[in-house]
Amino acid sequence: MTVHALKRFDNVTELAPQALVPADTSRGLSITAQGLEKSFGDNRVLRGLDFHVPAGQFVAIVGRSGCGKSTLLRLLLNLDQASGGQFWFGERNDAKPDKSAVRVMFQEPRLLPWASVLSNVEVGLGDKRGTPEGRALALDALRNVGLETRRDDWPAVLSGGQKQRVALARALVSNPRVLAFDEPLGALDALTRISMQKLLGQVWVDQGFTAIMVTHDVAEAVTLADRVLIIEEGEIAMDLSVDLPRPRERGSVEVAQLEGRILRELFRNSKAGEDA
Amino acid sequence: MSAPAEKFSNLTQWILPIGILVVWQVLSSIGFIPGRVLPAPTDVILAGWKVLLNGELAKNIWVSFWRALVGFAIGGGIGFALGLANGLSRRSERFLDSTLQMIRNVPHLALIPLVILWFGIDETAKIFLVALGVFFPIYINTQHGIRTVDAQLVEMGQTYGMTRGALFWRVYLPGALPSIFVGLRYALGIMWLTLIVAETIAASSGIGYMAMQAREFLLVDIVVLSILIYALLGKLADSTARLLERLCLGWHPAFQKR
Ligand SMILES: Nc1ncnc2c1ncn2[C@@H]1O[C@H](COP(=O)(O)OP(=O)(O)OP(=O)(O)O)[C@@H](O)[C@H]1O
Ligand SMILES: [Mg+2]
Numbered sequence: 001m002t003v004h005a006l007k008r009f010d011n012v013t014e015l016a017p018q019a020l021v022p023a024d025t026s027r028g029l030s031i032t033a034q035g036l037e038k039s040f041g042d043n044r045v046l047r048g049l050d051f052h053v054p055a056g057q058f059v060a061i062v063g064r065s066g067c068g069k070s071t072l073l074r075l076l077l078n079l080d081q082a083s084g085g086q087f088w089f090g091e092r093n094d095a096k097p098d099k100s101a102v103r104v105m106f107q108e109p110r111l112l113p114w115a116s117v118l119s120n121v122e123v124g125l126g127d128k129r130g131t132p133e134g135r136a137l138a139l140d141a142l143r144n145v146g147l148e149t150r151r152d153d154w155p156a157v158l159s160g161g162q163k164q165r166v167a168l169a170r171a172l173v174s175n176p177r178v179l180a181f182d183e184p185l186g187a188l189d190a191l192t193r194i195s196m197q198k199l200l201g202q203v204w205v206d207q208g209f210t211a212i213m214v215t216h217d218v219a220e221a222v223t224l225a226d227r228v229l230i231i232e233e234g235e236i237a238m239d240l241s242v243d244l245p246r247p248r249e250r251g252s253v254e255v256a257q258l259e260g261r262i263l264r265e266l267f268r269n270s271k272a273g274e275d276a
Numbered sequence: 277m278s279a280p281a282e283k284f285s286n287l288t289q290w291i292l293p294i295g296i297l298v299v300w301q302v303l304s305s306i307g308f309i310p311g312r313v314l315p316a317p318t319d320v321i322l323a324g325w326k327v328l329l330n331g332e333l334a335k336n337i338w339v340s341f342w343r344a345l346v347g348f349a350i351g352g353g354i355g356f357a358l359g360l361a362n363g364l365s366r367r368s369e370r371f372l373d374s375t376l377q378m379i380r381n382v383p384h385l386a387l388i389p390l391v392i393l394w395f396g397i398d399e400t401a402k403i404f405l406v407a408l409g410v411f412f413p414i415y416i417n418t419q420h421g422i423r424t425v426d427a428q429l430v431e432m433g434q435t436y437g438m439t440r441g442a443l444f445w446r447v448y449l450p451g452a453l454p455s456i457f458v459g460l461r462y463a464l465g466i467m468w469l470t471l472i473v474a475e476t477i478a479a480s481s482g483i484g485y486m487a488m489q490a491r492e493f494l495l496v497d498i499v500v501l502s503i504l505i506y507a508l509l510g511k512l513a514d515s516t517a518r519l520l521e522r523l524c525l526g527w528h529p530a531f532q533k534r
Contacts, residue, residue, distance in 0.1 A: 126437050157532070
């Protein structure tokens with residue numbers, strides 16, 4: 001990303017009202033899992049997960065590679081069927097939420113290369129696609145990520161960070177109540193990552209959805225999330241709430257301490273894994 | 277690139293063909309190339325003018341063009357449909373693909389004697405051969421294109437609630453298009469090749485027939501003219517395909533203006 005783009009993009013976050021936590025979390029949907037299991041053949045990836053994420057919470061999920069983080073998200077997104085247990089959004093007996101209420105952002109932007117930036121955002125509109133109202137919503141979403149001037153470009157000419165911002169606009173355009181992220185910033189350079197983290201934090205504050213984010217970057221988890229879940233051997237090994245005031249500075253003592261705690265936990269188990 | 281420079285680079289591709297024509301004309305004029313081996317370009321143009329005037333040229337070009345078009349539409353249409361079906365459905369592929377691959381191993385031109393026995397030398401024979409020749413490149417590349425569409429994009433479409441129809445029109449088909457165009461251009465080449473062979477062996481009209489008639493009367497200029505017309509028609513078909521490709525694949529990095 002050019003310095004110019006980075007600057008504008010910071011302006012976007014600075015112009016927005018500087019709330020630090022969502023004022024209204026009622027838009028979000030809570031997520032509850034009970035004994036959630038998933039096996040691929042003999043490989044028991046998830047061995048009974050129990051958790052409850054209140055509406056509007058920002059929860060980060062960390063764990064070693066291959067521990068089943070993506071698998072968990074795929075279950076929540078109905079891309080795969082659980083082998084056991086269950087999960088639900090909202091109250092237990094509520095009807096299933098509307099399809100456009102749960103959105104996801106992957107590590108790859110997954111934009112349609114043959115559609116313009118704006119049309120790609122419109123993919124997120126569902127039924128409203130093709131209506132004037134939908135067009136206005138898509139333009140709004142693009143403006144939120146600072147890319148309204150690129151609306152007619154092909155995705156191929158965008159930088160990696162810009163593509164990911166289009167993907168974010170596509171996920172946000174339907175005003176989701178739950179937003180899942182699977183290492184959304186994993187492929188970006190350090191500088192772009194930090195601005196994207198700011199942007200993610202900001203849209204979460206503005207819109208008050210429930211955020212569930214898989215990440216390898218423990219510092220990212222601690223700066224953004226209310227709570228960190230560590231998955232080990234298919235179970236939740238640690239459930240840590242992050243009670244630090246926002247905005248949180250990367251590199252501040254408190255952040256570093258928490259980060260150290262999480263890393264130690266991950267490291268302890270990885271050593272145990274090697275001994276076994 | 278600036279506009280005049282672009283114009284210039286468009287012209288560069290013509291330098292060599294025109295140079296060859298000039299050398300050919302000069303060598304013929306000084307008698308280095310005897311006229312009964314290869315007539316001078318001017319003689320070919322003259323011969324072309326004559327057959328154009330008596331209406332034979334237009335008639336034969338039209339006949340050949342029509343055969344190519346109908347054969348292409350039939351073979352290409354079936355190939356495209358089966359390619360889509362076998363690309364999208366594993367069941368359809370299991371049922372059909374190995375049979376089609378077996379047929380593919382028979383060179384379609386080897387069927388000419390059989391086709392003449394079946395259909396004689398009327399239109400059906402030529403159209404059948406062209407359709408058969410065109411079928412495989414279109415079929416294989418369509419199927420391959422659909423099969424290799426990025427699975428992550430398909431998954432994205434599903435998470436965003438696209439219906440099966442929407443997935444087809446907005447993800448599978450555009451994703452397969454680059455490969456389909458490869459098949460299309462390859463098929464156009466096969467189309468003319470098949471037609472040339474079929475028309476020289478078994479026909480009573482068309483450009484190939486015109487060339488064979490001329491050969492019997494030792495009219496070398498008409499023979500050369502026929503060959504050039506084939507080349508021109510081939511080039512025309514390829515240019516049309518390229519133009520279409522550029523129109524449809526504007527999003528593809530390989531087709532973006534540098
Ligand atoms: N479709 C599948 N078929 C068979 N095994 C699978 C499938 N998907 C995932 N797995 C297995 O499940 C385990 C967990 O995979 P998953 O992708 O959830 O890991 P992850 O925690 O997201 O890892 P990473 O951090 O590297 O992305 C792995 O051992 C993987 O091999
Ligand atoms: Mg993963």
